[in-house]
Every structure is written in structure tokens, then in C-alpha cells.
Amino acid sequence: MPEIIPLKGMLYSPELLKNASDLICPPYDIISSAFQQQLYGLSPFNAIRLELPLEADPYSAAAERLGEWLQTGELLSDPVPAIYPYFQTFEDTEGVSHTRCGFFAAMRLHDFSEKKVLPHEKTLSGPKADRLNLFRKTKANISGIFGLYADETKVVDCLMKAFAESHEPIVDALFQGVSNRMWRITEPELVGQFQHSLLDRAVYIADGHHRYDTGVNYRNERAAANPSHTGNEPYNFILTYLANIHDEGLLIFPIHRLVHSLEGFDAALLQSRLEEFFTVTELADRAGLKAFLEGEASNYAYGVVAPGIILGISLKTDPKPLLDAARPEALQRLGLVLLHDLVLGRLLGISQESMAKQSNLLYVHDDREVFEAVDSGRVQVGFVVKPTTVEQVLAVSETGEVMPQKSTFFYPKLMTGMLFNPLD
Numbered sequence: 001m002p003e004i005i006p007l008k009g010m011l012y013s014p015e016l017l018k019n020a021s022d023l024i025c026p027p028y029d030i031i032s033s034a035f036q037q038q039l040y041g042l043s044p045f046n047a048i049r050l051e052l053p054l055e056a057d058p059y060s061a062a063a064e065r066l067g068e069w070l071q072t073g074e075l076l077s078d079p080v081p082a083i084y085p086y087f088q089t090f091e092d093t094e095g096v097s098h099t100r101c102g103f104f105a106a107m108r109l110h111d112f113s114e115k116k117v118l119p120h121e122k123t124l125s126g127p128k129a130d131r132l133n134l135f136r137k138t139k140a141n142i143s144g145i146f147g148l149y150a151d152e153t154k155v156v157d158c159l160m161k162a163f164a165e166s167h168e169p170i171v172d173a174l175f176q177g178v179s180n181r182m183w184r185i186t187e188p189e190l191v192g193q194f195q196h197s198l199l200d201r202a203v204y205i206a207d208g209h210h211r212y213d214t215g216v217n218y219r220n221e222r223a224a225a226n227p228s229h230t231g232n233e234p235y236n237f238i239l240t241y242l243a244n245i246h247d248e249g250l251l252i253f254p255i256h257r258l259v260h261s262l263e264g265f266d267a268a269l270l271q272s273r274l275e276e277f278f279t280v281t282e283l284a285d286r287a288g289l290k291a292f293l294e295g296e297a298s299n300y301a302y303g304v305v306a307p308g309i310i311l312g313i314s315l316k317t318d319p320k321p322l323l324d325a326a327r328p329e330a331l332q333r334l335g336l337v338l339l340h341d342l343v344l345g346r347l348l349g350i351s352q353e354s355m356a357k358q359s360n361l362l363y364v365h366d367d368r369e370v371f372e373a374v375d376s377g378r379v380q381v382g383f384v385v386k387p388t389t390v391e392q393v394l395a396v397s398e399t400g401e402v403m404p405q406k407s408t409f410f411y412p413k414l415m416t417g418m419l420f421n422p423l424d
Contacts, residue, residue: 001149001201002116005237006081006191007106009184009419010140011170013076016045020173024180024417027143027208028052029127045074047417050142059137066138066420077422082186083194084419085160086241089179090412092251093366100250100412101160102243103194104144104182104419107203109212109219109238117147117203118397120408123213131214141215141239141421145208146414148390150245155197157244159190171418178412182419203242204397206410212238218423239421241414245390253409254387256370257339258362258379262348265380267306273347274304277322278313285310286371293386299335302343303367303384305374330395335386336404343383356405363406 012023022043025031028051031039039048055061069075084104091097110116134142151157160183169181185191205212215238222235243250259265274280283289289303292312300315315338322342323332331337344350350360362379364370370382388408396403 001198001203002110003108004105004195004198004240004242005108006083006186007104007234007237007239007421008078008081009084009104010070010075010077010422011419012045012417013073016074017171019043020171020180021175023047024173024175024415025051026175026413027416028130029210030413045069047142050138050420051416059133062134062142063137063139066140075420078184080186081191082184083191085164085183085185086414086418087160087164087179087181088249088412089181090177092411093253098249098251100243101157101247102241103156103160103185104239104241105194106234106237106421107147107240107242109216109236111216115202117205117212118400119205119209119212120393120397120403121205121209122402122405123209127210128214128217131211132217135214135218135423136221139235139422139424141211141423143208143211143416144239144241144414144421145212145215146206146410147203147240147242148206148245148250148394149198149201149203149242150394151197151201152246153197154244154246156194157247159193163190173415173418175415178415180415180418198242203240204245204394206243206393206408207413222423234421235423237421239419245394250390251411252387252390252393253365253411254367254385255363255365255406255409256367256385257344257383258364258370258373259344259348259350259360259381259383260362260379261360262350262380265348267309267381270304270306270347270381271309271311274311274313274343277315277317277342279316281312281314283310283312286367288312289384290367293384299333299386300338301386302335302339303370304381305370305384306381307374307377328396328399328401330392330399331401331403334388334392334396334403334407336388336407339383339385340404365409365411 025039025048039046050062053061087101089099170184171182173180223229298314304311354360367384373379
């Protein structure tokens, strides 16, 4: 694993943390304009005012606000470097409770080519330019990236849980039904155990690819401008939440596909074309579709929902002739790759460019939304997919390739505002 070190986090004052639920917000990239306004209304100190300010120059506004809050005591810098265990307790779509356990630390930045930190998604220039401006102005990590590592022995998991059982959290916030609790560990011996147990493990980025890439670019800028650069300055590290892939609370939810605005779309014609490649089962309702997907071992099984039609489909032919042979085996085994190449591309005629621009595609996390969108007439057909597994994410990451757009949804999102990381 890249070097991880404790950090002197910037946290809200104990007085403000009495109402911690009003202070936190999700990452910038899932916040709509309407939601941004709602978050502004929660508190004059909600983290949205640093993460995604409303001002015409949001970057300067965030920097000025961060400085003001530090000066007036709304934010306090921890005097001693710490590692911060962070547990999120939530319910899945079926109402079952889970707790995901991880921790915040500062992680040394490496280029992806060094193979110490591995991505699974493509990054885009627009979001990286946006985040780089925020880095430059605030000289801080406002929100962290989400990294995974693999440790079947669960050494760090046990250390965190034992600490949490015997200490009160320093942050305890409820946001949209998710409990967010965070602790502070400063004891050098305990911090050393965290570092030692993770020494030889790679980190796989689960969420925050743009922020990580931006962190590398920002480090390079600062290093080039610093004649005394040593490699140990805070800007060489990035705020990172790390979770074990063997943690029982680590879940990936599926992201379903909704198709709209296709000229001449015919649901009956689509069904007949699907029958060339798939075993097609007509189903009665959502429960029947859910049972179908759970009972299908194949990666290439999907649900199809169109007006008056609910189908379960499972590939009946060899997938290899239908896929690009140049792709690594790990990518070819992904159900979403076949869905995009064969069904969306070949059968429905949606180009790769249209998929990238989302011209004909929408994405939803709950299969109930698929049925509602089709019933309302907002979309022509919906495809219900199985969730990508953590093992598939790791396998693709190790090839150096990336997954199709919207392949993973690690739930819940990390909350911005639990702590901030100074880079000076």
C-alpha cells in the first residue's frame, strides 16, 4: 500500500458538532442545484459552502470561508496527528441493516502507472479542472477519496471496532437515514499497527477518481514551484477513506439503465431480436424479476421492462464472438460490457458517443424506479442489472483498463464535512 500517515484534521467545533447532522453533505458530483439550495438552508456552516459554493467564484468563496471559520473558531485544527475511524450504518433497499467500517488517513499520492493505486473508471477533464481550482484556492482536501484494500485477516477492522466500543465518537450525524460516526485515534502504537498491517497491499479506488487524479496534478504543481521540495510536504498526500473488501458492510448497488428518445422504438421487435441471443422468460411483476436475477448464475442475465412487457433474459450463446477480443478477460466477464455492446449498441443502435453523453440513457439505483419510469412513459425500455462485485472491480483495476460508465455505486457515499485535510 502507499504510505499512510495520521493527519491533523480540521473539524467543526464541539459546539457545532452538537448538531452535526446539519453540517455534512454528500460529495459535489451527486448534488443537484435544488439539493444544493436545501443544504445551504440546513446551517450557515454546512460543508456544502466549501464543497460546492453558490457564489459566482465558488473557489475563492470556499477559500475565504475556510479561513474565516478557522479564525472565528467554527473549525478547529487537531493539535496531534490522528487516524479517524469512520463507520456508516444504513439499510439496503430491502430494509436490512449494515455497517461499513473504514478510516480516514492521509495517503501518499502515486501516479496510476506506478500500480500502487489502481482506478476502475475513466476520468474527465471538466471535473478535474473544477476540483483543481478548489485545491489551489483552499489548499485543502474538502472531501476525501474512497479506497479499498484486501486483508482477509481483518487486523485493522478488529482494531477499529475495539476502539469504537470503548470510546465515544467525536462526530455522530444522521443524514438521509444513514448514521455517520467518527472517532479519533492518536496513540502512536495503535497508529503504527494500522500502518504496519497494510504495508504490502494495493489500494483500489472505489469512488473519487477525479479528486485523486487532481491530487496528483496539484502535487506536481506544488512540487515544481517549491525549490525545497522533499516529498514529505502535506500536498504529497491526499485525504483517503480506506475500507477492507472483506468488510461485511461493504456493498455495491447496481445501476440500472433507462433508454429514451429512440426513433422508431418497438418493444415487440426488441423482444424478437433478444430471442436470437438470449433465453427469454416472460415474468409477471417486479418480484418475479428479482427472483429471476437472483436465481441466475450467469453474469449475462438481465431484466427488461417495457410497456406491457417484463422479461428475464440470459445469454444462451458463447459471449466471446459478441465481445471485442482485444478486451482483457476481466472486462469480458462483466455483464455490463455485453449489455452495452450487444443490446444497447448492436440491437438498439445507441452509439458509444451517445452513451458517453447520456443522450439516450438515464441511470437509476433502485429497480422500482425502472418500473415507474416505464409506466409513466418517460422512458421506452429499462434494463435491470445485477450489481458489480468487489472482486470484479479489483480484477478490472489490475488490468489497467476501466469499466463502462456507471458500473458501480458504493453505498452510502462518504459524507463531506466529517473532517477536512490541510495541504500546507
